Amino acid sequence: MSLTPAGRFAPSPSADLHIGNLRTAVLAWLFARSTGRRFLLRVEDLDDRTFAEIGTRQVSDLAAIGLTWDEPVEWQTGHQDRYDAVIEQLRDDDLLYECYCSRRDIAQAPRAPHAPEGAYPGTCRDLSEAERAERRAETGRPPALRLRTDTFVGTVTDLLHGSYTGIIDDFVVRRGDGVPAYNLAVVVDDAASGVDQVVRGDDLLSSSPRQAYLARMLDYPEPIYAHVPLVLNEDGARLAKRDGAVTLTEIGVERALKQISASLGWPALDLDGMLDRFDPARLPRHPWIYQPR
Numbered sequence: 001m002s003l004t005p006a007g008r009f010a011p012s013p014s015a016d017l018h019i020g021n022l023r024t025a026v027l028a029w030l031f032a033r034s035t036g037r038r039f040l041l042r043v044e045d046l047d048d049r050t051f052a053e054i055g056t057r058q059v060s061d062l063a064a065i066g067l068t069w070d071e072p073v074e075w076q077t078g079h080q081d082r083y084d085a086v087i088e089q090l091r092d093d094d095l096l097y098e099c100y101c102s103r104r105d106i107a108q109a110p111r112a113p114h115a116p117e118g119a120y121p122g123t124c125r126d127l128s129e130a131e132r133a134e135r136r137a138e139t140g141r142p143p144a145l146r147l148r149t150d151t152f153v154g155t156v157t158d159l160l161h162g163s164y165t166g167i168i169d170d171f172v173v174r175r176g177d178g179v180p181a182y183n184l185a186v187v188v189d190d191a192a193s194g195v196d197q198v199v200r201g202d203d204l205l206s207s208s209p210r211q212a213y214l215a216r217m218l219d220y221p222e223p224i225y226a227h228v229p230l231v232l233n234e235d236g237a238r239l240a241k242r243d244g245a246v247t248l249t250e251i252g253v254e255r256a257l258k259q260i261s262a263s264l265g266w267p268a269l270d271l272d273g274m275l276d277r278f279d280p281a282r283l284p285r286h287p288w289i290y291q292p293r
Ligand SMILES: [Zn+2]
Pocket: 098, 099, 100, 101, 122, 123, 124, 125
């Protein structure tokens, strides 16, 4: 790949960015800029197609706190052809199979030997053509497509977590409603835009082995990962709207930057000041407990 390496921030437009998301965005920017990478912005709107306004507001909030990016903002809904082509390729390589399971079917299925808890039990993996036709008629809804994997676990290297081992099951690459699955879209988009550094909240750490596996299957380079601690409220739960002033509109740009700077152990610095001092080895490894004031 001849593209200059890049880092990125990729919000889903389900709600306005809160201070924790903004902090993750700042960290992604710091990781990219401090290593001479381009920085890209991608709105992951496959699930939230009706929330374009929120996506637009997220982008303007990121600009308001001073983040800069090097290419026009990408929207995943604009990449359907790209996802279709990869799904086609996987299908031609006989790496996909149809899955007719509902959530409940999966929960109630006996676990396959060696399969870790939380992994897809393999119910639809080895159906005959006749069985497939039967299941299709029975369920009356279009099937999801799963990737035929050859392992149960995989290990990725993370700049903050070190070596992380997690589940790799036959995960969904296209949902029954035809929407490309998150794990597929992320991998395909990162490779297409030269992203080789993935900085995001550590709630996504557990999906990184699946994504790294898919990247390998598609002959894409495996990115460097940095899963940063989430921001929690004073009760130790994930920060949410109900926790008070958490969005940029409510907090204000100056105060938000001050809070982010303080959460990283610095005095009130602007983004350039943060970039001067940024050292991944000294990043806090524990969640940031946010106290709205
Ligand atoms: Zn199934």
